[in-house]
Amino acid sequence: MSTTTFRVDGMTCGHCVRAVTEELTALPGVTDVTVDLVTGGSSPVTVTSDAPLDRSAVEAAVVEAGYAVTPTRSLL
Template sequence: MQTQIIVSGMTCGHCVASVTEELQEVPGVTDVSVDLVAGGDSPVTITSDAPLDEAAVLAAVDEAGYSAKRQ
């Protein structure tokens, strides 16, 4: 199952790594794919084995220091 979100404010590979690391800690997440749009809104696809708790996903991105919204 895939969940699409938009993350704002990422500018480099380190940003992507931070967001990916936090999202991979959300229970059920099996893969994270980020299409970096430096300084803009970056689409993120989260693959999971079950429906994800949207609040947990958004909190994980917030923990990495960025804001996110559902696509």
């Protein structure tokens, strides 16, 4: 079991949450998706899966739903 949390920009309502959840749930091995909606900000999205997910597959699913994964920042 693997759990990954990332942030998604642009979600504003329950419809947005459903769209992202639907796309992520369609990824092979995903068993659960939880979204903590931050209207107009970066919403934390937690994905539980049977194995670690490929970040590019997650990003593609979020883009398919019409949103963007917040880029990770280097702590230099």
